[in-house]
Amino acid sequence: MNQTIHKSQEKNMILERTVSADSPRQDELVPSRYALKVGEIDVMVISDGVLPLPTKMLGHNADSATRAAWFSDMFLPADAFDWALNAVVVRSGGKTILIDAGLGSDPDLHLPRAGQLIKRLESAGIDLASVTDVVLTHMHMDHVGGLLVDGVKDRLRPDLQIHVAAAEVKFWEAPDFTRTDMPQGFPDALRAAATRFTREYRNNLRQFDNEHEVAPGVVVCRTGGHTPGHSVVRLSSGGEALTFAGDAVFTVGFDHPDWHNGFEHDPEEAARVRVRLLRQLAETGEMLVATHMPFPSIGRVGIDGDTFRWVPAFWDY
Template sequence: MRITRRSVLRGATGLGATFAFGRAWAATEMDLGERRITTLNDGYLQLPESFLIGDLPQGEARAILDAAGVAAGGYEPPCNVTLLRSGAEVVLFDAGAGPGFMQSTGRLPEALAALDLSPEDVTHVVFTHGHPDHLWGAIDDFDEPLFVNARHLIGRVERDYWTDPETPVTIGAERQSFAAGAARRIELLQGMLETFENEDEVLPGIVARASFGHTPGHMSFEIGSGQALVVGDAIGNAHLAFARPEWPMAADQDPEQAARTRLVLLQELAERGMPLIGFHLPDGGMGRVEKNGEGYTFVSEM
């Protein structure tokens, strides 16, 4: 397995350093032999510090963040969409935020273009969960599916949660827009959206693994029997979630269940030495997990 970072100098718009002839896109890649994984930057979130720390012990949490170089006052995690290419298959894990969430997100079509790919080239879109930065990008500005030639796959538990009429009532005021947005986009996808269950092989060599807690039906995906694990938001950051995985995180819808899931995943990843790809982790989200005292450390392989 080989991980590299490369810059693609194409396109008139996008993220990265500006040059006279366009923008520079950095793509982090993992070579798995017959498969190649590339993480594409959909932009970044702009969040208040309270969304990260919540009710955690302020002093200890702030010390961990300071050591990780996270400035006080706000938090801007990257959004890493995972692209897998294998033969004729062009698979996206999650679809980014699209045009309707934050001005700092929705860059996925530009990132694809930097690799000479278009939304029409995508054959599969596999969702980890239904939050805006993962699902909303499946629909374009005109309320039409963006990836018109792709099969769209989501866990049944997750699909059922976002289409349940009780969800907007129970999800809490701060996330009611998430519920409305997810339900509308699932409806717009109509017959294009398929469901799967825990431990299903969603594509050859790609197995769904329940990682509930961040959302009620959040899924991770193991590629090639231990070659890599796409964890989505089950491990949501590279500092607090690693140093104190047992802490309940404000970003998770069920913080206690999410903490149990995170502990299991981190222990397994460390013991197996399996690479992980996290949606909001640094360096394109690719790295490994190492045990560090009572917690863990994210080790980028860049």
């Protein structure tokens, strides 16, 4: 009996040493990164935190009762929900590529659980100075804000290349919010972040028209819709593929791909882009990751007539 207790105590001491040495702080007791391989390409999905938003944001053109029923069926609150924020780090051809840069510092919108990307990159052992390229799916503040955090630019390489669609840069010279449906304060914050980002990183921008290969097997393609220059990134290697869809796909978009998201600047085109992309992924069976799908958002797409089915990947350790 005493020997059993002694072994149990020894085991607990080992566990305590492991926890104190390797585990995150208590306020970080959540999974925040997930690594996988796409052929020979290394991929890591990193959570930038969550963004609390009104439920109407996921379908402002839908009947309120129908929208409420969907949230009820998904066991989600009826008034507001936590919108995931995901970014991706890719290593291919000797390059380290950051796809989207998270929210950064809170732009006076009271979003304390977002903007975690920079510290989580550090926790993952990714030195900002090692990042050779950044790919932006678009220039909303939750995709560029991490680059605007105080001190970040000084830690990045001076020859950093930031790949973004030319149509996106052009749009933010005089952005049109007339067809969006955002909470108060968001349009001004989005405009301010895009303006500051363009001013601070203009010399690092590498603009493309429709498609551009950033590294072997890493291709960014403009889709439009969500914003005029919105793009997706397709990774392919060794017969495997994964698409980072940015804001083209949201959780509700599988059941209701025609519902308009409040951040979409051209809602009808965004819906067409969403359907085309989901059909393509259902046909190929390729993996999907998206900014606002629940972390780590890795899965595949099933199809049933005019609706789709999200099939989460089993976590692999």
